[in-house]
Amino acid sequence: MTTEPEISGLDGDWRIYRGDSSPHERVRRLPPPPPWRRFSPADAAEGRLARDLQQAVSYRPDESAVDRVNAAILLRRPLLVTGKPGSGKSTLAYNVAYELGLGSVLYWPITSNTTLQTGLYDYDAIGRLHETSLRGAGGRADTGEPPDIGRYIRLGPLGTALLPGDLPRVLLIDELDKSNIDLPNDLLNVFEEGRFTILELQRLPEEQSRIHVMTADAGPRVPIDRGEVRCGNFPIVIITSNGEREFPPAFLRRCVRLVIEPPDRDRLAKIIEAHLGPDARAVSDGLIEDFLARRADGTLATDQLLNAVYLATSGSRPPEAKLRDILDTVLRPIERPGAG
Template sequence: MTTEKEQTTAGDWRIYRGDSRPHERVRRLPPPPPWRRFAAEDSSGGRRLGDLQRATSYRPDESLIDKVNAAILLRRPLLVTGKPGSGKSTLAYNVAYELGLGSVLYWSITSNTTLESGLYDYDAIGRLHETSLRGAGGRADTAEPPDIGRYIRLGPLGTALLPGDLPRVLLIDELDKSNIDLPNDLLNVFEEGRFTIKELQRLPEEQSRIHVMTADGGPRVPVDHGEIRCANFPIVLITSNGEREFPPAFLRRCVRLVIEEPTRERLAAIVEAHLGADARAASDQLIEDFLARRAEGALATDQLLNAVYLATSGSRPPDSSLADILDTVLRQIESPGAG
């Protein structure tokens, strides 16, 4: 690898050059966009800087604010529907940050997700393996059984239902990707605010209190008689891309919110919140281009942010290639009528 000390000049923005000659330019990467910072954490709940940026730069409208408050006051889940990239999940981070409720408990939904996976996981094989190791050498009758609490980890939903002085914020992301049964399976948990861990209920009375692990990596928490019952119902935000209909019984237990595409004024405010007033002042034409493209096919707001960052940052591409790069960044997610 060469040790040549190259100087970055105006327009010399490339890290990768494609000439198969090793170099050290990657060591001079400029800082990432604010929403793409991962390593550092703040001092108020372990948020990544990227999550903190998302939380503080979110700009909801009045109707959205009212629906969030209705869900909080009614202790009902908020079902948030909107196109990809419309800020559905970011709303959860904004609520948690403003209300000082710590990190968001995130539950990503797939077609294989079950209710139990959101409540807790029991590593029976790991516990059996430790039992076997303890019993090696003929000590099976005298060895203490392994602590079952080290093999039970609450899922995001289970952690959100732990009793506490304040509610937690739970983000159930893309519920429309779930199997057909999951929305109905959630109903009883939402209504009762409690669930049981059957493996703990089978233990003898002298083991009625077991300390288990949580989804957010915090200290182990006590569970009595295998039952968890919330003291304050969590603030639950459920996102959907609108790809399926949910059962009426599920819908009537939710406060429903549809996030509309942001207007020109809101887009400008979002750009300023993420990148500052100078970037907003320089982004008028990009916003117009974004709106024109969005009228022809779906675009996400973060695509506009990516374009503005590339066009206004100190490491911007040269004018000769900028237009082509921005065209790539602002390519539609889907065309009209696609679904």
């Protein structure tokens, strides 16, 4: 006979919310979250770095992914990664940056409104005009010098990745298939030349040939000479796509392509151990089998399995009578073949 583990301080009841409309303070005794859902409100940047690190060290690529990452690095070409949602396409970028010691990933999420310009840099012309007006109206000390234009130019993720440096940066262009039809072709020249110009700086007089501008990762301002950014080492560019559209042949020709296949039983076990430890792996065989059977009937993401294992193995697990129903909800397919 087995007994269910109790939640410390919760009287053996796993529920925080009871649904009886009687106020209580059980939320103050909320157990620790899963490792991939930990936040740090005191330091948002530190919290994000911690989550990125958790993703990076827990990722387990297969040999095909490792080989194609190396091909892209050696050829100085973007890596176009396709696969089902939740297959680890984006996480690959964090794993590469962590293993190679290349610092934080420059993240560029793509929407239908994204343009090449937003990835390269942003110029706050209105903010600069406002400062000029304040000086003219006596709102600030007027030194006779124009406002420092570098304070109003911030490089985007792509622009920051192209800055010259001793080592390449890792740039994640996430979900390019959501972009407008022009963006993939617009990227071609930047990928081929490894440089771009900031027109607002090129128009400045000769005595202002070097301007220090802001970067996408909030680091110290960097110098730009004559408005031109030219990379010294081509960045490691990882582009993800859910396969919702086709890309132009000219774009595909310039990419190394990788299709991430869903992880098999062995890789799933390794992923569980990396996130939740060897004890969770040792008791998760049944859930892995259940997950694989459900995945055969529809799309399931690996993080759904991690959620199920966490619920089934943590101290805050529901009682056995309720656990199966909750796991059915957690492991519900995202989509089924032929659906839609």
